[in-house]
Amino acid sequence: MIANYHAHTYRCGHAEGNERDYAEKAVQAGLRTLGISDHTPYDFFDAGPRDRPMRMKPEELPEYADSVRALAEEYRGKLDILLGLEAEYYPKYFPRLLELLRDAGIQYIILGQHFLNNEVDGQYCGTPSPEAAALERYVSQSREAMETGLYTYFAHPDLFRFTGDEAVYDREMRKLCRTAGETGTPLEINLLGIRDGRHYPSRTRRARKKRSGWRSAWGWRS
Ligand SMILES: [Zn+2]
Ligand SMILES: [Zn+2]
Structure with missing residues (x-):
């Protein structure tokens, strides 16, 4: 590509x-x-x-x-x-966003879900959090975003920095992937994340163990 x-x-x-x-x-x-x-x-x-x-x-x-x-x-x-453009999906402000962009001639929009709920009264997604409810909210909001049909692909889908139970992360991210598949939304592997050694792209501990060769080949610092 x-x-x-x-x-x-x-x-x-x-x-x-x-x-x-x-x-x-x-x-x-x-x-x-x-x-x-x-x-x-x-x-x-x-x-x-x-x-x-x-x-x-x-x-x-x-x-x-x-x-x-x-x-x-x-x-x-x-x-x-x-x-x-890169745009978040904020349900409360979404109609206003569509209105704002309607006549701008934008050719594609990528989804970057940087905040839960929205950035006026929500929380940033990249801050470490062990809260299952917050992860669930991130995933349901992202799935709803993909279902709007507005977004061409999903940037850094693994931006949410979940530090809780691995099984919960696995379950929720599978839901996210399933909706991506159903809606035909590609998921981005974020190169800035790789270059800067950020917490994304992320893999589960289990997958990391299996794919350690891939990890070192990319020089991925975590
Ligand atoms: Zn971006
Ligand atoms: Zn972004």
């Missing part, structure tokens, strides 16, 4: 570079397709402005879309550039 569909620009506040920098590197690396999928703006209309270093503001979306489209035109024949 000579493609990368998961790339964020400076607009999200925690990445560096712009879409042109990515395009140049993609050409140098021999990629055929580059998808720019910055974090979606979200309109938390009843919660006031959210000044987190996480995403562009709703009013910045047209400039982002125009800029990526112009670049796609410029690179035509050399590199296929797609206009995407």
Whole structure:
């Protein structure tokens, strides 16, 4: 697969570079397709402005879309550039999200479920937690997200950092995988997670033992 569909620009506040920098590197690396999928703006209309270093503001979306489209035109024949977004599924704000994105001409949306419930009144998914109920909530929210049909694939599905009972993790992640299969949603192996030695991609202890060769071949620090 000579493609990368998961790339964020400076607009999200925690990445560096712009879409042109990515395009140049993609050409140098021999990629055929580059998808720019910055974090979606979200309109938390009843919660006031959210000044987190996480995403562009709703009013910045047209400039982002125009800029990526112009670049796609410029690179035509050399590199296929797609206009995407990474978006959480927050049930309470979902209709508002669809409204916000409706006329933006976004070509694909990847699911990144960074918060349980939502980021106004929920918790971050990457913080270690032994709570089975929180994992169950993550999995049911993610399954519901896949069932909306909005999302092209699921980024870092193993972002939830569960430290509790392995059997519970196994059971819940199987549910997640089953829904991914039923809805035809590919699951991402996150290369930033591998490069940075983050807690994802993760394997169960049992699987890790069996596949230790794979693990060392990838230089995976855990
Ligand atoms: Zn991302
Ligand atoms: Zn993400």
